[in-house]
Amino acid sequence: MVERIRQLIEYTGLSASQFADRIEVPRAILSHILSGRNKPSLDVILKVISNYRTINPDWLLLGEGEMLNKVAAPVAPESPVTIVEPIHEAPDQAAEALRDKVQNSITHETIALADSNPEKTVKQIVFFYTDNTFSVYGPES
Missing domain, CATH: 1.10.260.40 (lambda repressor-like DNA-binding domains)
Incomplete structure (x- = not known):
């Protein structure tokens, strides 16, 4: 070890x-x-x-397996990456703005995925922060 x-x-x-x-x-x-x-x-x-x-x-x-955990393979490698600009707002407003941007991006990606594979939908998105906390976002019920 x-x-x-x-x-x-x-x-x-x-x-x-x-x-x-x-x-x-x-x-x-x-x-x-x-x-x-x-x-x-x-x-x-x-x-x-x-x-x-x-x-x-x-x-x-x-000493078994790889050093790094396996990360889920990209759903659609040929899809473009959406770059989110830094948000200069209060933390609650920033989280809400980020959620809106992500939701809009998810909607567009989901539509593209639905065309290629109708069985694939976004289940959840997890954001990991540098302070070792995380937020989980999923489709609204």
């Missing part, structure tokens, strides 16, 4: 000290893990997994 933690640190592009700070673990603890003096505690492993949600826990814990 120590080697996989080293690979993760290398993948993030952080130094060991920066990585320790990022996962909120004392630098000495990470140093002891990397030197082989101590094995990672459950607390350290949970902090790694909670801070790096894209990391496959099976890979980290057992």
Whole structure:
């Protein structure tokens, strides 16, 4: 597991000290893990997994599978990407404006998808934020 933690640190592009700070673990603890003096505690492993949600826990814990979780394949790779400009409004207004933009985009994409495959519809959209929170949006009932 120590080697996989080293690979993760290398993948993030952080130094060991920066990585320790990022996962909120004392630098000495990470140093002891990397030197082989101590094995990672459950607390350290949970902090790694909670801070790096894209990391496959099976890979980290057992060395099985790929380092990164599989991401759903794009629904329509040939469809254009919609770029959303930054929103300079109050947080509630910004969320509402973003939801409207996304809903309009979803509507257009859904129409395009319906033409190519009538069985495919948008089920939900999840936004992941840098503070490790997320919002889930789905079709209105």
